[in-house]
Amino acid sequence: MKKLVAVLLVLALLGTAVFAQGSSEAKSDKVKIGALIRNLNEQFVKDYADNLRKLAAEKGVDLNLQDAQGDVARQLDQLNTLITQGYKYFVIIPQDTSATEQMAQQIKAAGGGAAFSNIQPSVAALKVGKDFYLASSPELVAGQYQAQIIDEYFAKNPEKAPGKVLNMLYLLGQLGHPAQISREAGLLDTLKSLGYTVNLIARDTADWSPDKAQEKMDTWLAAHRGKFNIVVAQNDGMALGAVESLITNGLVDNDPSDGTILTFPVIGIDATADALNSMDQNKLYATVLQDSVGQSSTAFELAYAMATKGSATGMTAWGIAPASQVISEEPANDPAVIAQCYLVPFKPVTKANYKDLM
Template sequence: MKKTIIAAGLVSLLSSTAMAENVGVSMALFDDNFLTVLRNGIQDLADGMDNVDVQIEDAQNDVAKQLDQINNFVASGVDAIIVNPVDTSATEAMTQAATSAGVPLVFVNRQPINVDMLPDNQAFVASNEVDSGTLETIEVCDLLKAAGKDEANIYVMMGELSNQAAVQRTADIHDVMAAGKCAVTLNIIDEQTANWSRDEAQDLMTNWLSTGEAFDAVISNNDEMAIGAIQAMKAGGIDMDVVIVAGIDATQDALQAMQAGDLDVTVFQNAAAQGSGALDAALKLARGEDVERKVYVPFELVTPDNIGDYMSQN
């Protein structure tokens, strides 16, 4: 009888040891180049680990849908949750839902409000947006100066206004100007949102071109909008050699645009590293290990001079 009990106990121990850790992942949107790379970073790390399962769902840019996904993850008993927020102003409700259930939560890429006041079992994994727009803008300034400009007119394309990254990247442009870090004097003709979208950016740029206003550069909060602007300019007969276009993310499409001579500046945001870093943090929190409240993956400036270093990154 004792042998039977011991054997049964050993089987039970082995079973519990081999039990999979389950992590629920709610992505703001599947139909986004950058977020696809991030999502693949989560999945690839999970695929390479024993007994780690991830359930990745598409919130389809719907805040209510995302909150439902989080509540469903909690109800299903996941060990941790990763969220790429649709709307960063709605993250407090997500924090509360996870906290009430005692489930660790990791926000990835998009900074939640009150990030410095997250509970001990929650974290934020991303890149520091103060660096993104700053690197982008200073490089645009240097290129304009190298082109013989002392003063330049620019357009600014913003991401979703509810998104912290868009707010910060736009603020970075103004901060560079205000701090005297720009090699030329920048005059912003207009700045409007194109909601991170290539199509919306193309429409916005077309509208700007219709005014006939002379401009020297377009600074975009992301690559998708920069590409949309490029498409509109090329359709409008603009010589891409005489205008500077900058984006952020260093997506494959952006790097191809740079190789073609259309995109002048981008900033590499390591989406795959953010994804794998988010899963690593979620698993550590689920196991009761310490994790920094903010885990940053550095931004890196990408230009035609060093593009070869990034062609295989995404």
């Protein structure tokens, strides 16, 4: 039985060899920034984290980056751990908007501040104090760009949508997720204002996941074949799952002149490397860039300024000035916190410009 103890201890020691470097880096004279990242298994999040690490290395910052692996409870535990270790300034991709106020309160109690990206913090979280920032892209805009891309496509190929009627298969992210709600509103409202009639032939969540999207599409194609003319997904992962499904189900016209060899255009959001590759092969039609470098650089500069100068109020971060006008989306819809919102622009990515990102 003492063997068990011995083995466990050896294992633990082996473990320490791996992470000894981590702790030896943690010198007290360095600027300390904590990063709480919701799930490194997602491409956008991983790109965001990689850029944070790069920026930290350049500035000689002791960056402690924690992966919540999709678990709100784990993220709160990690925040507690980092606060105990003396980290006060944070860059956060929250797991859930509802938990952000609690996180902000804990950070404020420790005398620090934070910049939130990707998943919006609540208005209440930013109201906890002036040292809490939004460094993210308004999700409505992503949906609006998707609508514009769709409009361009059918303006060039009017025979594919007679009478400006769109019969859409729509793959959603996790329901109730702020990005899910706002991206949908942005897309549908803009299409309507552009004069389209949108019939949602099928609309369901695939939880941001490519394999769930592919499964869902397989089912939809069996049920609704021939009844739709456009496929929209709320992220690239799901869009690529849909592309795979269309290919395996033979919905391919092998005519790339309209920008895709698929019978119907598929549109995503994020502009991940995989998505750009798929565009290069004329599969995915278009996407919208959610700028991982822009968001992480903005958030990092805000946290760095707070850690070194004590405040980031009013500064320009990564060339972006604090917002001055409210938009319709939380938390930037509240004039009381608008100066704490740094809106990193989305960008439509089409055949015209995708090569710039590769």
